[in-house]
Amino acid sequence: MRNLKKITWEQYNHHVIDLASQLKDVKLDLIVGVARGGLAPATQLSHLLGCRNFGIYAAQKTVSDEVLVFDQKTEVRVTGSIFPNIKPKTILVVEDVMGYGDIFSLLDASLKEFYGEEVTIIYSTLYVDLDMLKNSPNARFAKDIKFVVNYKKSEDWIVFPWEKDPTEDKENADG
Numbered sequence: 001m002r003n004l005k006k007i008t009w010e011q012y013n014h015h016v017i018d019l020a021s022q023l024k025d026v027k028l029d030l031i032v033g034v035a036r037g038g039l040a041p042a043t044q045l046s047h048l049l050g051c052r053n054f055g056i057y058a059a060q061k062t063v064s065d066e067v068l069v070f071d072q073k074t075e076v077r078v079t080g081s082i083f084p085n086i087k088p089k090t091i092l093v094v095e096d097v098m099g100y101g102d103i104f105s106l107l108d109a110s111l112k113e114f115y116g117e118e119v120t121i122i123y124s125t126l127y128v129d130l131d132m133l134k135n136s137p138n139a140r141f142a143k144d145i146k147f148v149v150n151y152k153k154s155e156d157w158i159v160f161p162w163e164k165d166p167t168e169d170k171e172n173a174d175g
Helices: 009-023 039-049 102-115 130-134 166-174
Strands: 003-006 030-035 054-060 077-082 090-098 120-128 146-150 156-159
Touching (some): 009 120, 009 146, 030 039, 030 102, 077 102
Parallel strands (some): 030 054, 090 120
16 A cells, blocks of 8 residues: 655745755756646646746546556557647756656657757656666656656655645545
8 A cells, every 4th residue: 555645835936935945956948747637737837937937737647536557568648739839948847756757658659740850859857767667668768857856656656735635535535
């Protein structure tokens, strides 16, 4: 059973500010948030870093809001994207939690197809399981990823302040 790691608004804000401080010297032309979880930090980073160009990549590794039950074989479902018609040199991709890196791999191909191979893409996340990433087919992202917290995805399930607490339904059913 995984431990629920409930993140408060204060912790979340500190994490986004920490991530922004890692990127403060980078001139960004575009920020792309991975929907759903990456949209909140991507929006906040766009304000903190002064980058108004914003894109969305809708992709899912999990199939429900239940406490995560998936493995590396679970396929990513991409449901769409909105990329602005600009010519960026540097793109920041933002996700909330990362394990295997498969969403980043698919997004990397999509961004390069849309904007060209010469574009620089910086990948970021609030939480990453670096061991999981390093031992996945997408290990190439582990070297340069910007992140705030390295955690064990096999042990902890992150619950952000805007998410439904997965213990509420169980408590109501038991009570």
